[in-house]
Amino acid sequence: MTSMTRTYSLFDRLIVDAQRALETIGGTPVAIRANPADLQADIVLDEADRRHAAGLMRVNHVGEVCAQALYVGQATVARDPVVRAHLLAAAQEETDHLAWCADRLRELDSRPSLLNPVWYAGSYAMGLLAGLRGDGYNLGFVAETEHQVEAHIDTHLDNLPAADIRSRAILQTMKADEARHAHEAEQAGARALPFPVPLAMAAASKVMKAVAYRV
Numbered sequence: 611m612t613s614m615t616r617t618y619s620l621f622d623r624l625i626v627d628a629q630r631a632l633e634t635i636g637g638t639p640v641a642i643r644a645n646p647a648d649l650q651a652d653i654v655l656d657e658a659d660r661r662h663a664a665g666l667m668r669v670n671h672v673g674e675v676c677a678q679a680l681y682v683g684q685a686t687v688a689r690d691p692v693v694r695a696h697l698l699a700a701a702q703e704e705t706d707h708l709a710w711c712a713d714r715l716r717e718l719d720s721r722p723s724l725l726n727p728v729w730y731a732g733s734y735a736m737g738l739l740a741g742l743r744g745d746g747y748n749l750g751f752v753a754e755t756e757h758q759v760e761a762h763i764d765t766h767l768d769n770l771p772a773a774d775i776r777s778r779a780i781l782q783t784m785k786a787d788e789a790r791h792a793h794e795a796e797q798a799g800a801r802a803l804p805f806p807v808p809l810a811m812a813a814a815s816k817v818m819k820a821v822a823y824r825v
């Protein structure tokens with residue numbers, strides 16, 4: 611009699627990843643935690659502020675699409691099952707962020723980036739490449755990404771219209787989560803990335819932010 615235990619091949623994992631990609635891009639992600647914006651009043655913004663807030667929250671939504679893709683790509687090629695589980699657990703918290711940003715975009719009468727399939731594919735490829743360098747660099751990539759996102763959220767907290775307290779509440783919770791994700795990756799054995807990599811990551815995210823604010 612054959613065993614019922616199934617081990618997943620790389621091909622199996624890629625199929626599961628493709629399904630996750632479709633859910634992230636085309637589905638309606640469901641948050642496990644309550645949306646932090648729910649505790650804040652929904653102040654009606656003037657048109658210029660509404661458009662600006664929508665642009666910023668579209669950038670943050672794309673950032674969360676990229677986070678999903680990075681973590682799923684990295685988990686697919688992670689060697690240690692503990693590291694893989696760590697990456698997939700972090701991806702679940704990013705799903706909360708993704709859902710909250712999507713909610714806020716709807717409230718602001720706006721929409722996610724039309725280029726989300728492109729952002730997802732690029733980030734997934736980066737996640738695979740980072741993961742193939744080994745688990746230490748894989749975790750190092752998480753730590754560096756999360757530190758950069760945390761710094762980026764600070765600029766958006768400074769930049770949001772003062773009346774947009776609902777977006778602000780979402781970003782404050784996200785910032786705390788991203789800082790914890792970085793810390794956990796460092797505790798789990800993150801290695802420092804070689805010199806040009808953090809700069810290349812910052813340059814890629816700068817392009818994404820400029821485009822996603824509008825498209």
Ligand SMILES: [Fe+2]
Pocket residue numbers: 674677703704707784788
């Ligand atoms: Fe996030």
Ligand SMILES: [Fe+2]
Pocket residue numbers: 677700704756787788791
């Ligand atoms: Fe994160």
